Amino acid sequence: MTSWPGAWGADPHGAMNRLDRQRQAMAIGLAALAGYVDAFGFLSADGFFVSFMSGNSTRLAVNLAEAPARAILPALLILGFVAGVAAGAVVAEKAASRRKPAVLFFVAMLLALAALARMARWHGAMLSALVLAMGALNNTFRRDGEVAVGLTYMTGALVRLGQAVAGLFLGSGAQGWGAYLMLWAGLVVGALCGALAFLHFPAGASWLAALWTAGMAMIALRLRA
Numbered sequence: 001m002t003s004w005p006g007a008w009g010a011d012p013h014g015a016m017n018r019l020d021r022q023r024q025a026m027a028i029g030l031a032a033l034a035g036y037v038d039a040f041g042f043l044s045a046d047g048f049f050v051s052f053m054s055g056n057s058t059r060l061a062v063n064l065a066e067a068p069a070r071a072i073l074p075a076l077l078i079l080g081f082v083a084g085v086a087a088g089a090v091v092a093e094k095a096a097s098r099r100k101p102a103v104l105f106f107v108a109m110l111l112a113l114a115a116l117a118r119m120a121r122w123h124g125a126m127l128s129a130l131v132l133a134m135g136a137l138n139n140t141f142r143r144d145g146e147v148a149v150g151l152t153y154m155t156g157a158l159v160r161l162g163q164a165v166a167g168l169f170l171g172s173g174a175q176g177w178g179a180y181l182m183l184w185a186g187l188v189v190g191a192l193c194g195a196l197a198f199l200h201f202p203a204g205a206s207w208l209a210a211l212w213t214a215g216m217a218m219i220a221l222r223l224r225a
Helices: 021-044 053-066 068-119 123-137 155-170 177-200 202-220
Strands: none
Touching (some): 021 202, 053 068, 068 202, 123 202, 155 177
């Protein structure tokens, strides 16, 4: 595993094994956060996602075919996610070398707003804040103005893992497979925790996500860009 600088390439998961250990651990922790939020968002939104936009895109298409009126919610979630990515990118660029803590404090604020909206029973506002937060979260790891490590979607990580398995059979090696596996596992474990929190502690589930993010932001203050 090499250190932070290097060529990143087009795949936002390809950069994972180029991070140092501290940043890999942070990426895994934030992927777990994304899984956590997506799980209780999924349970709150009757089977729609607040971070997994591929799933919402499929639901959008199916709903357009079956019952167009039901396509409004996935469409709004997708638009909200894109808006969150854009807002997070602006925060990251303005913060320069402090972009990681700046983005994470911004995400923590949005998650706290989601928690307040849930307390007020403003369901739409809660989902809006959650999806904005998950879009913004992807700006935590940036390089040359682009996302370096995707935190809310794992298809790329699983593709990299599959390529590593193929490398073992072909005799070309399987470097970095552990980083991709841990990133995926982080999201799955986080999602399990989010589902359990929603089922057993629904009033505090979103507050825990906000505190989690704020804690990660405090850790990020100790890292350079």
